[in-house]
Amino acid sequence: MSQPWEPGDTRGPLMGGRGGRGQRGLGPVIQTLNVPSGDSVPQLRHQSPGVTTAVPVPTPHGATAAPHPTATTDCVPTAPLTPSPVCCCVSPQALCSVSPQDLAVPNTGWSAAMCEQFQRLLRRAADGSWRRIPSYRRGLDYLPEVVQMAVGVVTRPGPRLFLRSVDEEGAGFEYAIFLHASGHRTQCLCQLGPYLEGHHGFAHGGAIATLIDSTVGTCALAVAKASVMTAKLSISYLAPVPVGAVVVADSRMERHEGRKIFLSCHVRDTKRDTLYAEATGEDMWCCGDGAGDTETIPQNCASG
Ligand SMILES: CCCCCCCC(=O)SCCNC(=O)CCNC(=O)[C@H](O)C(C)(C)COP(=O)(O)OP(=O)(O)OC[C@H]1O[C@@H](n2cnc3c(N)ncnc32)[C@H](O)[C@@H]1OP(=O)(O)O
Numbered sequence: 001m002s003q004p005w006e007p008g009d010t011r012g013p014l015m016g017g018r019g020g021r022g023q024r025g026l027g028p029v030i031q032t033l034n035v036p037s038g039d040s041v042p043q044l045r046h047q048s049p050g051v052t053t054a055v056p057v058p059t060p061h062g063a064t065a066a067p068h069p070t071a072t073t074d075c076v077p078t079a080p081l082t083p084s085p086v087c088c089c090v091s092p093q094a095l096c097s098v099s100p101q102d103l104a105v106p107n108t109g110w111s112a113a114m115c116e117q118f119q120r121l122l123r124r125a126a127d128g129s130w131r132r133i134p135s136y137r138r139g140l141d142y143l144p145e146v147v148q149m150a151v152g153v154v155t156r157p158g159p160r161l162f163l164r165s166v167d168e169e170g171a172g173f174e175y176a177i178f179l180h181a182s183g184h185r186t187q188c189l190c191q192l193g194p195y196l197e198g199h200h201g202f203a204h205g206g207a208i209a210t211l212i213d214s215t216v217g218t219c220a221l222a223v224a225k226a227s228v229m230t231a232k233l234s235i236s237y238l239a240p241v242p243v244g245a246v247v248v249a250d251s252r253m254e255r256h257e258g259r260k261i262f263l264s265c266h267v268r269d270t271k272r273d274t275l276y277a278e279a280t281g282e283d284m285w286c287c288g289d290g291a292g293d294t295e296t297i298p299q300n301c302a303s304g
Pocket residue numbers: 142213214217218221228229230231232282284286
C-alpha cells in the first residue's frame with residue numbers, strides 16, 4: 001500500500017500549486033475554458049493576475065491540441081439569457097465567456113497518477129465506447145441533457161454540488177466520471193484530497209460513500225433519463241483508502257423494476273490490485289405518476 005499523503009507534503013497531490021478555484025491573485029491558477037461536450041478536451045490556462053497564457057493539452061491520441069482562443073475571465077453575459085442549442089439547459093453562467101467551468105479536467109491539484117489515468121480513460125473513450133461527463137460546481141449543470149429532460153430548461157443557477165464544495169484544487173474530491181455508451185455503466189476516476197481525511201492518513205467513510213453515491217447516481221440518471229433519488233445504499237468497506245490515492249469507482253445497473261433501479265459499485269485502485277469497497281444501491285426515479293412498468297423505464301418523466 002502506498003504511503004498516505006501528508007498535508008504539506010510537496011510530493012503529494014497538491015504539488016504544483018494550490019491556487020483556489022475562481023480566486024485571483026493567489027499565484028498560478030489553471031483554468032479550463034468553454035467545454036460544450038463531454039468528448040472535447042479543454043485547454044488549460046496558466047493564469048497569473050492580468051496575464052493569460054494558453055497551454056496546449058495533449059489530445060487522447062498524443063497529438064497536441066491547438067491553444068484555445070483568448071477569452072476573458074470575467075463572467076459577462078454575451079447574449080440575452082435565452083436557451084441556446086449548446087447550453088440550453090444550464091444556468092445563466094453558461095452564456096458567459098468562460099462559465100460554467102468544467103471541473104472534470106486536470107488542474108494543479110491532480111497528481112501524476114491521476115493525470116495518467118485520466119489520459120488513459122480519454123484514450124479509451126476515443127472510439128466512442130465511453131464519454132467523459134463534464135462536471136460543474138452547480139448541480140443543475142450536471143449531466144445537462146438529463147437535467148433538461150427531467151426539469152426542463154433551467155433559467156437560474158442550480159444548487160452547489162456537494163462534491164465541488166471545496167474550491168482548493170486537490171484538497172477535496174478531484175474526479176471525472178465516464179459514461180459507457182450503453183448508458184448503463186459509469187466509472188468515476190477520483191483522487192481523494194486531504195480535506196476528506198477521517199482516520200489519520202485515510203479517507204473518511206462518508207467521502208467514500210459520497211463517491212459511490214455520485215457514481216451510482218450518475219448511472220441511474222443516465223438509465224432513467226430523469227430525476228432520480230438514492231433510496232438505499234449498502235456499502236462494505238474492505239480496505240482503507242489512503243488520502244491522495246487515485247481510485248476508480250465502477251458502477252453498473254444490475255436490473256430495474258418499476259421505479260427502482262438496482263445498481264452495483266466497486267471501488268478499486270487503478271491497478272485493480274485492491275478492492276476498497278463494494279456497494280449495492282437502489283435509486284428511484286421521481287416522476288410523480290408512479291408508473292410500475294417493469295419492462296420499460298420512462299424515458300422522460302417530466303412529460304410522462
Ligand atoms: C451528483 C449527481 C448524482 C446524484 C447522486 C446523489 C443522489 C442523492 O444523494 S439523493 C439524496 C439522498 N436520497 C434521499 O434523500 C431520498 C429520500 N427518500 C425519498 O425521497 C423517498 O423515500 C423516495 C423518493 C426514495 C421514495 O419515496 P416515494 O416515491 O414516495 O416512494 P413510496 O411510494 O413510498 O414507495 C414506492 C416503493 O418504493 C419502496 N421504497 C420507498 N423508499 C424506499 C427506500 N428508501 N428503500 C427501498 N425501497 C423503498 C416502497 O417500499 C415501495 O415499494 P412497493 O411498491 O413494492 O410497495
